[in-house]
Amino acid sequence: MDCYDAAEALSRPEIAQLQIGRLRRSLAQAAQSPFYARRFAEVGFDPESVHSLDDVGRIPFTTKQDLRDSYPDAMLALPHSEMVRMHASSGTTGTPTVIYHTQKDLDWWASLMARCMYMVGLRRTDVFQNMSGYGLFTGGLGIHYGAEKLGCLTIPAGAGNSHRQIKLLTDFKVTGIHIIPSYALYLHSIFAEIGVDPRDLPLRVALVGAEPYTEEARGRLQELYGIKAYNSYGLSEMNGPGVAFECQEQNGMHVWEDAYLAEIVDPATGEPVAEGELGELVMTTLGREGMPVIRYRTRDMTRFLPGQCPCGRAHRRIDRLHGRCDDMLIIKGVNIFPMQIERVLMAMPEVGQDYQIVLERDGYIDNIRVRVEIRDEFFVEDMRQLGALQKRIAARLRDEILVTPKVELVERNSLPKTEGKASRVVDKRESGA
Template sequence: MEYWNPAYECMSREEMTRVQTERLIDTVKRVFHNVPHYRRKMQEKGIEPGDIKSLEDLKKLPFTYKQDLRDTYPYGLFAKPLSEIVRIHASSGTTGKQTVVGYTRKDIDTWAEVMARTLYCAGANMNSFIQVAYGYGLFTGGLGVHYGAERIGASVIPISGGNTKRQIQIMKDFGTTILACTPSYALFIAEVMEEMGIKKEELQLEAGVFGAEPWSDSMRKEIEERLGILAIDIYGLSEIIGPGVASECKYKCGLHIQEDHFIPEIIDPVTEEVLPPGSKGEIVFTTITKEGLPLIRYRTRDISSLNYEKCECGRTIVRMSKVSGRTDDMLIIRGVNVFPSQIESVLLEIGETAPHYLLIVDREGTLDTLEVWVEMTQNMFSDEVKRIEEIEKRIRGEIETTLGISAKVKLVEPKTIERSEGKAKRVIDKRPNR
């Protein structure tokens, strides 16, 4: 069977509208009565739950921003008492304050459901061996895929990230058929396989579900050729549920959004007006089944478009185009969200350098690299080499602690970094076809 839940994945547009409307009305009532933040925002706009009667009324509701989660840190947007929250995850924020998300038992069940559909999109079933090489822990990737794999009755190999030679050996010995990781890590695995002298024909890999970072079609082709698999793109945000929000199928013509759980809109990021189907803009999500952390019109900052035509695979749920960029300055490096302001915070806390810095992002082989140039003060410029190396090491350690990724730090001469009268150019991204 090609679908995990055909009743919803192949539902008529009329029936989907009915389901979404019913669930939206219920969600709005719940957040109004249980979340003071939403009640205040709705009252400021002169809206009451009774005003929301159809999907057309969705645009009357206020937007939710990542900053709202920070302002109410850690549990201020939860709609259920903490006694009903059975899982807490978090993702990094711009100033080190994490974005906290909570799940009830029903939310975990929903997460397993949407990930089961995602894995079926990749051709997985109960006979599959699914190697989960996304990170486990506070990051939602590992456990999200894990739940979906268990839901369909597949054999889960919960290896997490890293230790690449062991990953490959386990793939070979255990008969892994589905690989789940970031696309850049999949390419790195292919490189290490070649170094180890292991051919793709020695593995039983059939497909990969790759997400957590932007990747191009040329990267997809390279992964497919070097690993001999079908490579599909998956999309998710911790705030919405984690992985499982949307997924490509084998036809790779957009990512199917599980819209019985998440209503998408495309808006103009400047005017905030809702754009018609097919228009490119910022994708916004409203969760309509989540209990712990329901979000209304969440601004993702991701640029995409929506296609409501039936897919060749038979699914009728709406498809979003591959994310083509962002409306803010966030970078995704090796699956980790990185904001220039995080680097700035580290430098200001250390306080021994000038406040001028530049992030140089590149790709060596298949893995992203981050180099941070920091200007020395005039006083530092005359310091001995050992002293400069000590400061570089300290900055490097603080960046790794704050961001969770390694970076090369280079102290440069005063006035080396270009000045601008307008918005400072903080990032040079040299990655090809990103």
């Protein structure tokens, strides 16, 4: 196993031993902040009382609302003057959430990110184009610092300006990129317009994160660009990118357990789920000195993948995200994640690159309508063939989500396009109707 640093190669017992020491230190550090000092006192929690990882369940959770309540700086565990970076959520409604970093925190974050990139085969000789927006969004600077730390020639391309992106990719023989999946698909249409096949470029690795997408969508991306695409998991509350990352096995994302304590809990009760069950990911920073965050409820639904990864790393893997607790749709009493629908659609060769989920209310009954873009070559004149396709899609979706949706077939480019994060659920149900 070719590792970027020693912590990456730790065994399970070594990880557990490291974690309890760092957790105790992190709790003591958190207790220095006004927020946690009060919170720990309120619930009668003594950070000194944690002696083993079995004690974790007694530690109070931190929620998004707690972060908002601590605005702008009640979670700082060191003097304000020690902080060198601030990231804030874009949250246009309500109070933003803010995360602070010391220089040491930034250095560690960059190392974790460099470790991710090294794991998927990037080296200092690579040319890396970061197509993420910079600024307060952690995906930009987070990946950027990692790439520079690794020593790649880093091109801070930023988001948008597709023709320039393609010129950079081509002229500078770019071998690695950071890109959002929906933008990668959009960019491919621009490649097609100008008559360049990205498979002819030296590009070989994409870091892909920042929005949920399916295994099938990944397959398409890899095929269209002739690359390997690796999934990244991160959230600004835990720095940003570099929290969990796929290895070259492409089978689940290794959580860097020397830096984070990860748990999966039942989102309703907060109790741990059974081994391998789906639940809400809960994360604790184990090394951030400026602003430790303890048992953070991410709202992201996933599970630990069982067994040892063939790559040899002992850091546990989480499954790709099954959506957010908050994204869950309830239709006719059934819990549905939009990801389930995407997974079914993207597995069908007739389906194009876009779809939309429309929730409607007919009297007192909720319905789900799925508008599906069909590839040109399947958009035939023969209505019977289209009708059969429509039925086939509806049946496969019913098998997955247990509800029969209305399926509407649409032509290529007839659904609204987004260059950024795809937002594909439209809720037309009147509230309180």
